[in-house]
Amino acid sequence: NQEHLKPQIVHALSNAELYCLALANIYSDPNYHxxxxxxxxxxxxxxxxxxxxxxxxxxxxxxxxQNSPLKMSAHMAVIEGLMVLYAKEVVTGDRVVSAIRRFDPQAEVDVPADHEKGLLLWISHASHALIAKIQTEEGAGDKTRLPELPAAKDFQSLCDGVGLAAVVAFYCPGELNWMDIRVSKRPSVADALHNLSLVHAFCNRCLPYSIFHMQPEDVTYMRG
Incomplete structure (x- = not known):
């Protein structure tokens, strides 16, 4: 709703200033200004x-x-396009395969077809690597304590927070203990909120700036 946007933002959208800044930042190229x-x-x-x-x-x-009124649906399409572009540039097939082989050198991984499949593949492999890491640390201990982390089949499957929390627990175990993740075959809304809150808190606490721009509740209810 345009009424909730500051006039400066409306102006920067309608004259493409924000889009120029985004492209210049993605490619570190001032020619996009x-x-x-x-x-x-x-x-x-x-x-x-x-x-x-x-x-x-x-x-x-x-x-x-147009800025009176601003055509919000049109600008949302451009904003979404810029987000897709950034994801495509960052999550290339080669980078995904390289990231997976850093923690699983023997992995037989096909180069993913696009950035979405690449992200899901990386999350799934990181989850499996977390289980393997736990098994190594637990030794011959109680195998029933091992979490049954589901594969990341689509983005909607990430809305319970398990896959995202597992990635953080794998890479930063000192910041998120895997035992704090609530894993269930039929996760409740409370379970999802708990897991996503762990990720949200990690982003706010440990990253230079938070990349978790939505509230845990917003992500939870995206699964429908």
């Missing part, structure tokens, strides 16, 4: 990110420069 919306859309298209409004009408400069 001073682009208009058409230039932004062309840059996204060159990178394989094509945008359309919810009703499948093509985005145009005319639509995006």
């Amino acid at each position: 001073n682009q208009n919306h058409c230039g932004i859309l062309q840059a996204l298209a060159r990178k394989g990110v094509y945008l359309a409004e919810p009703n499948n009408t093509q985005l145009t400069e005319t639509i995006l420069i």
Whole structure:
């Protein structure tokens, strides 16, 4: 809702300033400054990110420069496109395979087809690696204590927080103990909120700036 946006934000969206800053930051290239919306859309298209409004009408400069009122659906499409572009640039197939082989050199991993499959593959392998790590530390102890971490099948399956918390517990065991993760075959809303709150707290406490931009409740209810 435009009423909740500061006038400076409305202005920066309608003149493409924020989009220029985003692209310049992604590629560390000042040449992306001073682009208009058409230039932004062309840059996204060159990178394989094509945008359309919810009703499948093509985005145009005319639509995006409107600020009274601001066409929020159009700008949300551009913002989502920039997020997809960033994910594609960061989560390349080679990087995913390399990350997995750092903790599992013998893993037989096919290069994922896209960034979404790449993220899910990495999370699944990190979860399996966490279980293997626990087994090594536990030795011949009680195997019933091992968590049954589900594979990350799609992004919706991450909404219970188990996979995300497992990744943090694997890489940063001193910050998140795997025993604090609530694992259940049919996780409740309370379980999901607990796990996501662990991840949320980790992001706020340990990262230079938080990457958890939503509240745990928002992510929980995304699973439907």
